[in-house]
Amino acid sequence: MTSPKLVEHLRRHDTLVAGMQGVLASHVNRNRVFNCFSHSTQSDPLITEWENFICNDYRSPHNLGDVLILLPCSARKPYRLSKSHGRFIRAIGTSACHEVIVTSPLGLVPRDLEEVWPAAHYDVPVTGDWSRDEIARIEKMITALLNNHSYKRIINHSGMDLSFVDIEVVDTRQGQSAGSFDVLQLLSEAVKTAVSDFSLVRRRVEQINIDNFSSVARKHMNNDHWLEGVKVRGKPPRWKIEDKGTQLAQWSIDRGGFALSKPVIERLAKHKSLPEIHINSDVSWKGDIFHQIVESFDSSIKAGQDLLVMQNGEVIGLARAFAPAWEWSGTPGRLAKSHQRL
Numbered sequence: 001m002t003s004p005k006l007v008e009h010l011r012r013h014d015t016l017v018a019g020m021q022g023v024l025a026s027h028v029n030r031n032r033v034f035n036c037f038s039h040s041t042q043s044d045p046l047i048t049e050w051e052n053f054i055c056n057d058y059r060s061p062h063n064l065g066d067v068l069i070l071l072p073c074s075a076r077k078p079y080r081l082s083k084s085h086g087r088f089i090r091a092i093g094t095s096a097c098h099e100v101i102v103t104s105p106l107g108l109v110p111r112d113l114e115e116v117w118p119a120a121h122y123d124v125p126v127t128g129d130w131s132r133d134e135i136a137r138i139e140k141m142i143t144a145l146l147n148n149h150s151y152k153r154i155i156n157h158s159g160m161d162l163s164f165v166d167i168e169v170v171d172t173r174q175g176q177s178a179g180s181f182d183v184l185q186l187l188s189e190a191v192k193t194a195v196s197d198f199s200l201v202r203r204r205v206e207q208i209n210i211d212n213f214s215s216v217a218r219k220h221m222n223n224d225h226w227l228e229g230v231k232v233r234g235k236p237p238r239w240k241i242e243d244k245g246t247q248l249a250q251w252s253i254d255r256g257g258f259a260l261s262k263p264v265i266e267r268l269a270k271h272k273s274l275p276e277i278h279i280n281s282d283v284s285w286k287g288d289i290f291h292q293i294v295e296s297f298d299s300s301i302k303a304g305q306d307l308l309v310m311q312n313g314e315v316i317g318l319a320r321a322f323a324p325a326w327e328w329s330g331t332p333g334r335l336a337k338s339h340q341r342l
Contacts, residue, residue: 015043021299021300021325022298022299022300022301022302022324022325022326022328023045023302023324023325023326024045024046024049024302024303024324025117025302025303025304025324026117026220026257026302026303026304026305027117027220027255027256027257027303027304027305028117028121028255028256028304029254029255030120030253030254030255030256032117032121033121033122033123034046034117034118034121034122034123035122035123036104036105036122036123036124037123037124037125039131039133041105041124042105042131042133042134042137044105046118047105047106047118050106050107050118050119051106051107051137051140051141053219054107054108054110054141054144054145055140055141055144055145056144057218058110058113058145058148058215058218058219059148059149059218060098060110060112060149061098061112061211061212061214061215062211063096063201063203064096064097064098064211065098065149065150065151066097066150066151066152066153066194066198066200067096067097067098067151067152067153067154067155067191067194067195067198067200068097068098068100068145068146068149068151068153068154068155069092069097069098069099069100069154069155069157069191070100070101070102070142070154070155070156070157070158070160070162071085071088071099071100071101071102071157071158071178072084072101072102072103072157072158072159072178073101073102073103073104073109073126075123075126077114077119077120077121077122078114078115078119078120079101079109079111079114080111080114084178084179087179087184088157088178088184088187091184091185091187091188091191092187092188092191093188093191093192094191094195094200094202095202095203095208096195096200096201096202096203097155097191097194097195097200098110098111098149098151099111100145101114102138102158102160103124104124104130104134104137104138105122105124105134105137106118106119106122107134107137107138107140107141108138108141108142108145110215112211112212112215112216113212113215113216113219115212115216115253115256116216116219116220116256116257117256117304120256138160139164142160142162142165143164143165146165146167151167152167152168152198153167153168153169153170153194153197153198154167154168154169154170155170155172155187155190155191155194156169156170156171156172156173157172157173157178157183157187158173158178159173159175159178170190170194172186172187172190173186174186206231206232209232209239210227210230210232213227213232213239213241213251213258214227216257216258217258217273220257220305221273221274221306222272222273222274222275223271223272223273224273225271225273226248226264226267226268226270226271226273227241229243230242230243230248231243234250237251237253238250238251238252238253239251241258246263247261247263248260248261248263248264248267249261249264255304257304257306258306260306260318260339260340261340262340262341262342265308265315265317265318265340265342266315266342268308268315268318269308269310269315274305274306274307274308274318275297275298275300275301275305275307275308276297276298276307276308276309276310277289277294277296277297277298277301277307277308277309277310277319277336278294278295278296278297278310278311279293279294279295279309279310279311280293280294280295280311281295281311281312283311285309285311285316285317285338285341287338288319288334288335288336288337288338289309289319289334289335289336289337289338290332290333290334290335291328291329291330291331291332291335294328294335297325297328298325299325300325301321301324301325301328302321302324302325303321303322303323303324304320304321305320305321306318306319306320306321306339307319307320307321307336315342316341316342317338317339317340317341317342318339318340318341319336319337319338319339320336320337320339321335321336322334322335322336322337323335323336
């Protein structure tokens, strides 16, 4: 932008939108890229929302509260598919620690959320230098993460200065490259020592999947209660979530979220796990959701989000939002696509 007025409007827009619900998206197509090429990205409402979630609402998977491992990011997303993170994962050698990636402009990305929007979609130039704003965001988020958990030790492989924290820190970088042989050996030894010191137990693959899916549900849905007691079956990456042999959902790599099945609808309604929309009582619901048939809707709806369709106080199906909530009051076009009907 070359006009001061345009920059002024952009900054004002970002400030206003950051404080509003029902404006952003929760899921996007897997090919969408969130370009973070300029400093103005630091104030993007999407970044602000992510920061607020990690600082205020995020909780690590159960039984990962003893040891925190901080890792650098990678150009390839999700991180675990990159060569550098493949080396990190092999060096760590256990699933008993909580891995969190240090990056910009998102600040922190927990391993259990690396496949969701925007963590799996951002593209940022890597120079190795951090601006004051980037450092301030990361320090704020690390402080919040520590306040919300009870970590006993941090294994710092990110290269960030953690002199501001008041718990034990093991620096495995020592000012060297994160992927060098000697540094990876230090990482491996630090993890082995932590596993021994705190009697950490490796998680099974199924438990890792359930933990990851629970984190995603807490991020993009109202809660993860509908996942209680489920089993994860099938083959990666399209894992199936089942309860007593009945498929409730499948992990969709195309949208970084769940493809929900009909049998899960009443379970979702029972736990109020999704935003609700209520359609008029005299409507025979056959097609998609348009403004004319909507009686009321949740003001927090995001584009791409799954919704419970209600009529006369009863759940009758699922829909997927085309538009965020701010457009629902007067948009003449399709607001949500019919997904499942009971």
